Amino acid sequence: MVDLELVRRVADAAEEADGAAPLDEATWLALRNRPDSVRSWVTEDGVALLIGEDLSLVVHPSARGRGVGAALAAEAVPASGLVEAWSHGDHPAAARLADRHGLARARELWVMRRPSSVPLPDLPVRDGVTVRGYADSDAEAVVRVNAAAFAAHPEQGSMDLDNLQERMAEGWFDPAGLLVAVDTTSGEVLGFHWTKQHSPALGEVYVVGISPAAQGRGLGKLLTLAGLHHLADKGVDEVLLYVESDNAPAIAVYGGLGFEHAASDTHVQYRRS
Known part of the structure; x- marks a missing residue:
């Protein structure tokens, strides 16, 4: 059984440090409602979760730079086959890990924001x-x-x-x-x-x-x-939304309504086919 409280502590610490939640809604829904579908590697230093071909990996900020992410990836990334993993924020460390395991940059998801003022x-x-x-x-x-x-x-x-x-x-x-x-x-x-x-x-x-x-x-x-x-x-005070970076018509509509995107507000999916 996955230790949800420990996963939450690691995820909350990462979100506070990075400004972006490291686990998406679909992952939390699976953890709470379908825990048997989740393969997990959970410690105080980091978390790896594999749901089908979807991989999530989070390293506690206090444990970064010590090889925790590499060790978790070595355990959690299947030796072959389809794997998809999101970097919630375009982190260089995520790019290095993805490259090491043969995952290529596949999608970019923009966060656009609009002040209610x-x-x-x-x-x-x-x-x-x-x-x-x-x-x-x-x-x-x-x-x-x-x-x-x-x-x-x-x-x-x-x-x-x-x-x-x-x-x-x-x-x-x-x-x-x-x-x-x-x-x-x-x-x-x-x-x-x-x-x-x-x-x-x-x-x-x-x-x-x-x-x-x-x-x-x-x-x-x-x-x-x-x-x-x-x-x-x-x-x-503020409204945000997520949109695929190549969805030009939607971006134009949202831009016309006052939404803006900053480069740091980019999520990246890595994929190994």
């Missing part, structure tokens, strides 16, 4: 569309729209009803912060914007998904703005 545009009007908070009867529609919108996305597109319920069981979940765009005639869910509030001061554009059949109707901007207004009403 910047005024928001008014919500545009879309004929035939209503934006409202989530209802329990929307679950299957949200999963269906998500699967279609993120069919090519390696993580988000795999969300099913069980995973949806896992996320909704998290302490941060607020049904009012999961906004759905509905066709006012048919009642069909056309898209959604799931917001997240990490703390009183920090919100997130968590997921924005639009049904491919509803593309071209301006729903992405409408839902994004609706979620930003929701978070502003909650009093957050």
